[in-house]
Amino acid sequence: MIRFDQVTKRYPGGHEALRNLSFTVESGEMVFLAGHSGAGKSTLLKLVSGIERATSGNVLVNNQNLSKLRASQLPYVRQHIGVVFQDHKILFDRTVFDNVMLPLDIIGFDRRDAQRRVRAALDKVGLAGKEKVMPIRLSGGEQQRLCIARAVVHRPSILLADEPSANLDRAYALDIMELFKSFHQVGVTVLISAHDETLMEDYGRRIIRLREGQFAA
C-alpha cells in the first residue's frame, strides 16, 4: 500500500516538484502515472522508494511513514520495493547474471537459493540464455528487461517503473507492459509512469495524471 498525505516536495533552489498531493494506491493495485516530463512523476516515484524525502506531508509505504523514518532504516524499506530506473542503472562491469544477483546479495540470500532466483527472474523476462553476457552487448530492449529482472528478483511487494517504455517501439513496449501486468496478477503493487497515455488506456487501469506537481484536471 502506498499513501501520500498532503505531500510537497521542494528541491533546493525552490523548484516545487510536487504540491500538496494526496492519494492512495491499494495493495495489489496496478496504477499508471501520466504527465509530461517535469510534471513530477519521477519525483513521486523517488519519494515512494525513499530516494528523496518529502519537504512536508507524509509518505506511507507498507504502513511505514517514510517521512518519520530514520535514514538508517530507509534501506530496509527499499529492500521490499523493486525499481525499474529510467536510466536503467545497470552495472557494466559485470555479467547479466551478477547484475541481477546484486539485490539478493544486499538482502543476504543464501547463495544457492539466490542463483535459483536469478535464473528464474532472467527466464521470466526472456533473458534466460544471456546469463554470462556483459550488459554492453545487450540491445536497448534487453537492457530494459535486465533492469526489470533485477527489480523483481527479490520478489518485492511494490514494483515501481519510471518510463519503462520510453525509447522502445510500440510492440516492444507492449511486451514490457504485459510483463508488468503479470507481476500485478501475482499480487504485486505496480506503479508505472509514462508520458505516452495511449499505452495505458488499453489496460483500463487507474491513471494518476500530474501537471506541475498537482493532479491534472
Added chain:
Amino acid sequence: MKHYLYLHAQSARSALLKILRQPFGNLLNLLMLAIALALPVSLYLGVSSLQQWTAKLNTTPQITLFMELSSEQADLAAVESSLKHHPRVASFRFVHKDAALKELEQRSGLNAISEGLGSNPLPHAFIVTPQALEPAMLDLLQKELSGLPMVELAQFDATWARKLHAMITLAGQLAWLLAVVFALAMVLINHNTIRMQILARQEEIAVSKLIGATDSFIRRPFLYHAAWQGGLSALLCWGLSSWLAYQANPALAEFASLYGIDAQLRSLQPLEVLGVLLGAMLLSMLGARLAADHHLRKNQPA
C-alpha cells in the same frame, strides 16, 4: 546467526580473492605497510634484546657503607645482622679499617702512611651487593642503609647504571613513539588505498544504495579488504624483522664476544606476532572505516 556468519565468511573470502587477483599491485602495497610496521617492531626487538643482555651482565652496583670512626664492635654486629636479614641485600662483605689501610698502602705504594699518621684515619666498611638493578630501588636501599645506626655514609656509584638504564628506556620510548607514528601511517595508507577502491566502485555503491544496501553492507567488503591487507602485511613484517635479526646476528655476536657476552637479536614471540597481527588489522580497518564513512556521508541520497 549462522547465516550472518556465512555472509561474513563470504565477504572475507571474496575480499581475499580480490587481493590475489592483482598480486603485483597488492604486493607493493603490502610491502609498503610491512616496512612501516617493521621499523618500530625491529627497534622494539633491539631494545628488548638489550634488556635481556643487561639483565645477564653482572652490573649491579655495590653500595659501600662507611661506619663512623667511633663505632664499636657492637655497632658493627648490629649493622651486620640487619644486612643479613635485609630482603634486598644479595650479599655483603666486611672490610676492617686495618685491612683497608693495608690495601691503601699497597695500592699507593706509600708504606709509611700509617707511620706518619698517629692513628688509622679510615673507617670500617661494609661492601653491599644489592639485588635489584632498578635505580629507584637502589636509591631507596641506599637511603635506608645510610639510616642504620653508626653508619656515616652509604655511597654507591650508580651513574653508569643510571645512564645505561636511561638509554634503554629512551630507546624503548623511541620504539613506542615510532610505533605511534607508524600506526598513524598505517591508518592513512589504508585510508588512501580504500578511498581509491571506493572511487573505482562508486557506481556500484550508488546503485546498491538505490536498491536497498545498508551502510554496513557497503562498508563490509572494504573493511575485509583492509583487514586482509593489515594481516598479511603483519605477517610480512614478521618475516622482515626475523630476516633483519638473522642478518645482523653474526656481526653482533662477533662484537659482543669482545666483551665476553653472548648477544643475539631475538625475533618476535608467538604472542607478539599475534599482537602485531591484530594491531595491524585493527588499524587498517580503522583507515578503511574512515574512508568509507567519509564517502557515505558525502553521497547521502536525500
